Amino acid sequence: xxxxxxxxxxxxxxxxxxxxxxxxTYGFEVHHTEVNEEQGVREAMLRINGTDDGGASWIxxxxxxxxxxxxxxxxxxxxxxxxxxxxxxxxxxxxxxxVGARGVRVLYDEPRRGSMDSRITFLHPKDCHGVLTELVxxxxxxxGHGEHG
Amino acid sequence: xxxxxxxxxxxxxxxxxxxxxxxxTYGFEVHHTEVNEEQGVREAMLRINGTDDGGASWIxxxxxxxxxxxxxxxxxxxxxxxxxxxxxxxxxxxxxxxVGARGVRVLYDEPRRGSMDSRITFLHPKDCHGVLTELVxxxxxxxGHGEHG
Numbered sequence: 001x002x003x004x005x006x007x008x009x010x011x012x013x014x015x016x017x018x019x020x021x022x023x024x025t026y027g028f029e030v031h032h033t034e035v036n037e038e039q040g041v042r043e044a045m046l047r048i049n050g051t052d053d054g055g056a057s058w059i060x061x062x063x064x065x066x067x068x069x070x071x072x073x074x075x076x077x078x079x080x081x082x083x084x085x086x087x088x089x090x091x092x093x094x095x096x097x098x099v100g101a102r103g104v105r106v107l108y109d110e111p112r113r114g115s116m117d118s119r120i121t122f123l124h125p126k127d128c129h130g131v132l133t134e135l136v137x138x139x140x141x142x143x144g145h146g147e148h149g
Numbered sequence: 150x151x152x153x154x155x156x157x158x159x160x161x162x163x164x165x166x167x168x169x170x171x172x173x174t175y176g177f178e179v180h181h182t183e184v185n186e187e188q189g190v191r192e193a194m195l196r197i198n199g200t201d202d203g204g205a206s207w208i209x210x211x212x213x214x215x216x217x218x219x220x221x222x223x224x225x226x227x228x229x230x231x232x233x234x235x236x237x238x239x240x241x242x243x244x245x246x247x248v249g250a251r252g253v254r255v256l257y258d259e260p261r262r263g264s265m266d267s268r269i270t271f272l273h274p275k276d277c278h279g280v281l282t283e284l285v286x287x288x289x290x291x292x293g294h295g296e297h298g
Binding site (some may be wrong): 001002003005008010012019021024025026027028048050051052053057059079080081082085087089098099102104125128129130131 | 172200230251
């Protein structure tokens with residue numbers, strides 16, 4: 001059902017400084033940046049490795065773009081650090097339904113848009129031993145990807 | 150230098166309960182368990198996927214075995230959740246030296262024994278934007294592995 005560690009989401013106060021740290025310290029390069037207005041974040045995706053399900057594992061750096069975003073509230077409470085982890089699946093809808101049926105609260109009624117046109121949902125950290133857990137279907141994992149060019 | 154997300158280390162109060170949660174909720178199976186007396190933890194390794202450097206990515210669940218262990222102190226302060234992240238490398242000694250030369254505090258003078266006969270070191274979270282970061286060379290990554298049988 002879940003076939004990879006897709007990414008580790010890290011909350012930071014200043015995206016440019018944090019990107020510079022990851023590049024200078026480890027040599028990780030930015031593959032993609034975007035603003036997700038709905039999530040209230042500006043983010044950078046650093047590709048770390050490919051995975052044997054045909055996907056990849058990433059570090060996702062997240063800077064809040066408004067004070068009422070969930071990541072801004074989380075930063076105010078916790079300081080910088082690991083905000084969430086994400087498991088990759090070819091079928092986020094089915095995975096969310098299966099996990100929900102096992103008694104874990106799924107935070108969205110329907111998956112929403114995540115980084116790089118992925119589809120994502122989150123599981124309640126109190127139901128996951130304190131870990132905010134995301135389920136994600138990457139754009140290239142989605143059925144029909146490539147059929148439209 | 151660093152070629153994969155090797156694992157996500159998650160601190161929990163009760164290893165058996167947490168292992169049962171990961172198995173029942175996601176279908177992840179325990180590949181390995183051990184007690185690391187030096188680190189003061191009992192741990193379970195759940196293999197999530199293979200990686201394109203020939204390694205794998207894992208969830209590492211950690212339960213403290215004594216109250217003065219670093220993980221016990223961390224749990225008392227933070228509650229259950231993501232304790233650290235780990236990047237895999239074929240050369241933890243060289244990676245630690247390189248990262249240290251860039252001004253990040255490396256917590257051990259020499260790498261120590263980690264899960265499954267790996268060699269590990271940690272970077273100070275205050276130098277890594279709040280993320281306790283481990284560098285790890287898995288046993289199968291080490292030069293000479295396999296030469297002795």
